[in-house]
Amino acid sequence: MAQSAAPAAIPAAPLTLPLKAIAPWAVFFGILMLALIYFVGAEQGATSLISGESVHEWVHDGRHLLGFPCH
Incomplete structure (x- = not known):
């Protein structure tokens, strides 16, 4: 039974995939x-688009994980 x-x-x-198909998604x-x-x-800080600290509180742990100082 060596043969199947x-x-x-x-x-x-x-x-x-052509580069033209991937390029728009890569840019997006x-x-x-x-x-x-x-x-x-x-x-x-100086470049803040949204006033207050709501964005800071939502991304606080992510800032520390990525090495950004915040306090």
Whole structure:
């Protein structure tokens, strides 16, 4: 019983994506990540867009996790 009746599997070719299909999504997520880093790291001080400390309290632990000083 060394032989099998099942045919041998043909290896699949790797899927290639054109750069034009990926570029808009990469730009979108890049801008989204920059906005997130801004709100976590710099949204308390001279460049503050939102007054008060509500944003600071929401991202406080994330600031410490990423190494941003806040107090």
